[in-house]
């Protein structure tokens with residue numbers, strides 16, 4: 001199957017499985033797993049932070065980060081369409097008693113600085129006593145595949161700092177951003193107090209995210225991870241996959257980006273399809289409403305999985321080759337040639 005529904009569908013390669021099989025393990029809740037310890041040390045070093053914490057999922061990683069930054073009744077400023085706000089079941093509010101303050105995105109995916117500034121509440125006596133305490137700004141990079149511009153990130157960081165806010169980056173796909181920008185992970189993560197990195201998407205691991213930050217922040221996140229049920233025992237068998245991905249699956253993200261561009265180009269040559277966006281490993285396109293269901297079935301019968309909607313997202317990854325993209329474009333062409 002050629003599966004373009006998401007980059008979460010990647011399966012561990014034979015070499016990654018071999019690394020997992022060979023992992024030395026121990027009880028990580030006791031701090032005894034040498035492979036988890038090594039992963040945390042390597043990721044902290046690679047990203048330029050004091051400490052790192054292995055997490056079962058990106059959702060738990062973001063949640064524990066938000067809970068480490070914010071107390072009950074604090075507020076975090078976040079994009080209306082950000083994963084942490086929209087796609088994590090409202091966990092920060094439900095489990096963390098943290099008040100979200102969502103901001104509309106600009107068309108380029110950024111949160112306009114003037115909107116952020118306007119949302120930051122003054123605390124203290126008088127009117128300030130009415131408000132939740134603005135505590136944190138959370139950005140996302142990449143966002144819908146788009147890389148946040150370096151200058152924008154700096155300006156948002158300066159604004160947040162000047163108003164006493166901390167900064168969290170949902171860097172689920174921060175490796176895609178760093179490869180697209182031709183910069184190191186350390187550079188892309190710079191200036192944030194915490195970054196959550198997902199390894200179970202384009203990096204090809206079966207499970208796992210890593211949260212990085214200061215030692216003091218991660219001590220709090222460590223406690224919240226236990227509270228959330230995320231303390232894992234012989235987790236080195238999973239951590240070995242992440243260590244493998246760090247060495248072998250980061251630079252190759254450039255191939256995924258090239259394949260996405262290649263897919264967008266192919267789709268643009270089909271009259272019935274309109275490509276609305278292509279950035280890093282994601283292509284967004286519109287298909288005629290009446291053709292969505294039959295086209296999806298046509299493709300599925302030919303071993304191609306795309307969730308065909310009027311506005312749809314296709315994602316390239318480790319298990320999709322350039323030849324696969326050729327086939328996908330050819331099959332979509334075939335479909336429209338026949339109708």
Ligand SMILES: *Cc1c(COP(=O)(O)O)cnc(C)c1O
Nearest residue numbers: 057058059060083140170172198
């Ligand atoms: C996938 C994703 C996450 C975390 O998701 P999990 O499925 O819990 O690992 C967080 N943020 C973004 C932007 C994501 O795409």
